[in-house]
Amino acid sequence: MIRYHNQTRILVAIDCIIFGFDGSELKLLLVQRGLEYEKGKWSLMGGFVQKNEDFEKGSARILKELTGLEGVYMEQLNAFGDVTRDPIERTVSVAYFALIDIHQYEKQINTEFHAGWFPIKEVPKLIFDHQEMVDMAKQKLRYKAAFHPILFELLPEKFTLPQLQSLYESIFDTQFDKRNFSRKLQSTKLLVKQKDKDRDSSKKGAYYYKLDKKRYEKNFHAFLNFIPNPGNIK
Amino acid sequence: MIRYHNQTRILVAIDCIIFGFDGSELKLLLVQRGLEYEKGKWSLMGGFVQKNEDFEKGSARILKELTGLEGVYMEQLNAFGDVTRDPIERTVSVAYFALIDIHQYEKQINTEFHAGWFPIKEVPKLIFDHQEMVDMAKQKLRYKAAFHPILFELLPEKFTLPQLQSLYESIFDTQFDKRNFSRKLQSTKLLVKQKDKDRDSSKKGAYYYKLDKKRYEKNFHAFLNFIPNPGNIK
DNA sequence: TTATTAATTGTCCAAAAAACACTTATTATT
DNA sequence: AATAATAAGTGTTTTTTGGACAATTAATAA
Numbered sequence: 001m002i003r004y005h006n007q008t009r010i011l012v013a014i015d016c017i018i019f020g021f022d023g024s025e026l027k028l029l030l031v032q033r034g035l036e037y038e039k040g041k042w043s044l045m046g047g048f049v050q051k052n053e054d055f056e057k058g059s060a061r062i063l064k065e066l067t068g069l070e071g072v073y074m075e076q077l078n079a080f081g082d083v084t085r086d087p088i089e090r091t092v093s094v095a096y097f098a099l100i101d102i103h104q105y106e107k108q109i110n111t112e113f114h115a116g117w118f119p120i121k122e123v124p125k126l127i128f129d130h131q132e133m134v135d136m137a138k139q140k141l142r143y144k145a146a147f148h149p150i151l152f153e154l155l156p157e158k159f160t161l162p163q164l165q166s167l168y169e170s171i172f173d174t175q176f177d178k179r180n181f182s183r184k185l186q187s188t189k190l191l192v193k194q195k196d197k198d199r200d201s202s203k204k205g206a207y208y209y210k211l212d213k214k215r216y217e218k219n220f221h222a223f224l225n226f227i228p229n230p231g232n233i234k
Numbered sequence: 235m236i237r238y239h240n241q242t243r244i245l246v247a248i249d250c251i252i253f254g255f256d257g258s259e260l261k262l263l264l265v266q267r268g269l270e271y272e273k274g275k276w277s278l279m280g281g282f283v284q285k286n287e288d289f290e291k292g293s294a295r296i297l298k299e300l301t302g303l304e305g306v307y308m309e310q311l312n313a314f315g316d317v318t319r320d321p322i323e324r325t326v327s328v329a330y331f332a333l334i335d336i337h338q339y340e341k342q343i344n345t346e347f348h349a350g351w352f353p354i355k356e357v358p359k360l361i362f363d364h365q366e367m368v369d370m371a372k373q374k375l376r377y378k379a380a381f382h383p384i385l386f387e388l389l390p391e392k393f394t395l396p397q398l399q400s401l402y403e404s405i406f407d408t409q410f411d412k413r414n415f416s417r418k419l420q421s422t423k424l425l426v427k428q429k430d431k432d433r434d435s436s437k438k439g440a441y442y443y444k445l446d447k448k449r450y451e452k453n454f455h456a457f458l459n460f461i462p463n464p465g466n467i468k
Numbered sequence: 469t470t471a472t473t474a475a476t477t478g479t480c481c482a483a484a485a486a487a488c489a490c491t492t493a494t495t496a497t498t
Numbered sequence: 499a500a501t502a503a504t505a506a507g508t509g510t511t512t513t514t515t516g517g518a519c520a521a522t523t524a525a526t527a528a
Contacts, residue, residue: 003323009243055315079313081289089237202474203525437494
């Protein structure tokens with residue numbers, strides 16, 4: 001086999017920033033590092049890119065190993081290449097972020113990785129440059145969520161308007177007017193009102209909604225405006 | 235030295251999507267591949283990541299080798315990892331896009347690479363997955379340009395409103411109303427009117443403008459709205 | 469029956485965006 | 499010297515969108 005000569009070959013890893021929403025706050029799924037050096041420290045779930053594996057396959061594999069889930073929304077965040085980001089040996093990392101329905105996850109958890117959910121505001125000290133990855137992922141999530149209907153990926157199939165609003169509020173760390181929020185979301189025509197109500201979270205009960213799947217797929221990349229004063233988003 | 239065991243090490247390359255604007259259309263700077271296999275075919279400018287080089291250093295080095303330019307606007311686009319994207323040997327590529335003032339370039343060109351500018355709509359067949367990179371870069375450029383004052387990076391220090399509008403029109407492949415365009419751009423307060431005019435492109439002459447550097451840096455990440463009906467942008 | 473809690477719904481006002489056309493400066497032509 | 503041609507520059511009106519704001523309703527608990 002022909003190869004390129006005199007060039008440095010480098011380890012390539014994938015790290016996953018896994019977001020979940022428990023109904024009141026945004027959370028991050030972390031694991032305790034299994035490999036030596038910093039073993040036991042909190043870390044993003046990751047792994048090396050395998051011989052015959054591209055990034056999409058690799059990130060899906062890594063996510064599935066931990067959560068058991070497939071078909072999850074994932075998106076490439078950034079490639080990180082600082083020379084000494086991994087003190088053991090130079091390793092380039094391609095970071096992906098994933099949005100999962102936290103309840104789905106709970107059914108399938110793989111306990112072998114000593115995983116834990118952490119509120120995004122109480123993330124423990126992470127190894128390497130993982131905190132930088134998390135920060136970038138949070139920012140990108142905000143950015144996308146401001147204009148694209150991406151946050152539904154964090155919710156179960158049926159959800160209520162108050163739940164949806166809590167989600168947006170926790171992502172943007174602020175409060176919205178519920179009348180305007182409702183009107184704005186309804187105007188996207190992405191929501192289909194159900195006949196049943198969620199009666200757990202209040203006396204009156206809140207109507208469930210589902211996504212209009214067709215419209216959702218069609219509008220996923222379109223520009224909508226989900227939040228007030230988007231001029232403040234970075 | 236400790237190393238990770240039994241893992242595949244992979245070549246890591248950087249490829250640069252270099253945009254320029256000649257006053258009427260958006261162009262791409264391409265080179266003729268110097269390495270064997272597909273030698274002489276058109277390609278993005280690229281190179282392997284070196285032993286003690288991170289991505290920012292590497293992309294800056296590669297851009298400088300070709301154009302002689304430093305301090306150019308560059309941004310990471312995406313990492314490409316298909317197993318067979320390079321038929322010689324598996325190579326992961328981190329793509330960066332660069333925006334340069336095409337006139338600056340002309341002064342500094344390195345002829346050794348057999349480079350050429352191509353109108354974005356008449357790009358020749360490219361090697362490997364470079365066309366995919368170009369497509370993604372075009373899309374990202376549009377996306378950013380719709381909300382951030384990024385296109386000034388393609389213009390010389392002094393430019394006119396008609397030039398600026400042509401640039402936006404060529405990026406978005408459409409026509410804008412000049413009254414609304416002017417008002418919108420002026421309202422950003424990023425433009426400082428000069429006393430002299432560009433008399434080459436019309437009888438009446440068009441006033442030159444410069445960027446208000448301070449405001450520009452301050453507003454670079456802020457959300458502005460540069461184009462009508464942004465809802466259509468992908 | 470009343471109090472409590474949270475969901476639901478509508479109006480008004482302000483700001484932004486889009487549609488739209490005429491005047492001006494300059495040069496070339498007659 | 500007058501006129502035609504070209505592209506730059508400038509304002510107004512209308513429409514749409516976004517944001518501020520409060521009363522009503524459904525259900526349960528006291």
